[in-house]
Amino acid sequence: MTKNEVFEYGERIARNVTTITLILAILKFIVAYYTHSVSILADSYHSFADLIPISAAWIGLRIAQRPRSEKFPYGYYKAENLAAFIASIFIFLLAYEIITKSISTFSSKNTVEHSIAGLILTAIFVLISYILYIYQLKAAKISNSQALMANARETKMDIFSSIAVFIGFFGSSMGYPWIGGIVGFLIAILVIHAGYQSIRDSVLSLMDAGLPKEDIEKIRKIILSTPRVREVKKIYTRRSGPFIMVEVEISVPEKLNVKQAHEIASEVEKRIMQIKQVDHAFVHVEPPTKSRKIIAIPVNKDHSPSPTFGSAPYFEIYQVEKDEKKLIKTVKNPGANLEKKRGVKAALFLIEQGVDEVHTKNIGEDSKKILEDAGIKIKFK
Template identity: 35%
Template sequence: MLGANASKNSTLTLVFLAALKGVVGFYSGSSVLIADAVHTSLDIFASFAVWVGLKLSLKDSAEKFPYGYYKADNLVSLFVSIIILFSGVELVREALLNITNPVGMKLQGIALGTAVFSVITMYGLSKYKARVGRLIDSQALIADAIHSYTDVFSSLIVVITIVGSMLGIKWLDSVGVLVISLMIFKLGTGIARDSVLTLMDAWLDKDSITRIRQNVGSIQGVKTVGEIRLRKSGLVVFGEIEIEIEGDTNLKRVDMLSEEIEKIVKNEVKNLEHLVVNAKPGKMSVMKIAVPVLMQEGLHSKVSGHFGRAPYFIFIELEDGKIKSWDISENPASDLEKKRGMKTTEFLKNRGVNVLIVGEIGEGPFHMLRDSFVKMLQMPEVVEDVEKVVEKVSELSTLTAPTE
């Protein structure tokens, strides 16, 4: 609504200015003031088009347009850029006419006052539209604000022309118009380029992609960040991001990660409407396995069916199915009376474990390890020693709930 109201207010202001300059230009005989009135009339059409585009972009989605009418805003932005370029051509034509056909003016004081009032009004109008455009991140409204800002210069040309006429110097306006026309062409082509690229779903802010990749990659549980795709559609942005996560992909885990990723992307991208997170499990090339054991006999140690009460844990580094290294450590929490399971969990997390093979595990430790993306495998009921368990690791079932 803010954007639509800004465009409507702009249109009404331009109608008043065009009428004022047209009437004063007609009675004063100022051709440049009349030409500026025609130029302002083109701005009325452009502002009206922006208002229509913003109204269309806010419509609810329909069957034929499931993603909404957001890109109407970008289409209008392209149209406004064409109007800007056309305005540049008009100014060049006015300059050439003033060189070959200089004319005198009547009511010079009133004409000068009208031109100065036009400069002040157009400057205020451009600032107003730019502020609202940045607030709602509307490309079309910002483009229209830039257009209004160029009109400040065209109005200044009128002031210079009238002052020059008063002093008997009638050629000053032509040189100024030619210089300003070049500025207008540059602005118009820049806006047209951005509009076309946006309509083709190009994302122009490459730095934001780099920052998103770095910040998402630092989230606990995210192993790698794949392709990131963002596209602007009118006032809003749609996005997709591919990630590999540590451990298994279950709905709750993906949900938690998606919420955190969306917060990060929203910090970098204004008006993010929707973000699709495609998550898949990352392959563990190196597994750091923890197994509770009863004694310190290396890979031949007898396994323990308990978690917190296990006197020792053996830590095995498995790469491509082969044991690379191992070591045994005493469980510092085995003799505790309270929070034994929680302390054991912290011990395993500090050792960088990503796989736990266990027989019995309580609710607290289970959820803490799962939230830390540690994969938990069910210990076989009949097993001889650690080495035999590790040989069957690919066949073990994943624990999806606490066992105690």
């Protein structure tokens, strides 16, 4: 999906969920009025509370589709986070309303009416909540919308709260209305918990909190897999709406010219941008700070040094750091069996391997020039 398609999809889902949630809340309110059930009334308030964050997500996803401008060079993605934050505040107010309604049941002597119809309808509400949860969860994963995911978590709790309402309604129908009050308190706790999760996630995004350590390590591995990258010094990440912004500092061999360093940085940016949800990647290049280098040595099948470079069947790749030499791997020379340009093919292959030096007894002029132009040092041994 393109960025616009992601937002349009998320907006459509938010609009559909808003409509369904509104209908569900109204139905619960009607059933509560019809049966005189405080627990169902509290659950209807809970559903009305759900309308606030999902409506905010709808509005935020719509605003986030605006193109970048001079004033907002990174786009309007955080509109979704801001909308979720504002909506979270209202959730706590509705929790207070549920608590006050629940307290009144302890002094009430009224019991519920139409108990069988109420129990059937409450069971239907549980089923609807489950379907709505699956629908939102799938959409949230596809669009990576923080607001949709938060609302999916809230809907998941709706399932449990509706089950609790079913129990409370049954107790009230048996002549114990205070059970409905206790259930109302439980629902209020769920509402407060949902509000806390929503406000926490939105604040973290608004404050530019970084990604979890495991995600940072995945990005680090992708960068280090890029040829000629010696070290990843720093990785900065932050979320903006459903997207991720990444800025990194890397080191490359110091003998590279500006053009070569720029090509490596562009390749790193390209690889980072292939990560799902990444919308922006910036790479800063610096010379290496560690005394580490990668050395390639052409060898024969018995691992003895090869007298030639291009026709050597294998290359042994070593890592040298602080005068310690360690064999990393042995790789086949892709140019060994070619009729022509064997050395050229081997040289290009070693560039891809991120080699700093080549130790060889003999090498052709074309191969030598390719390696030296790439900043690779050649030692005759």
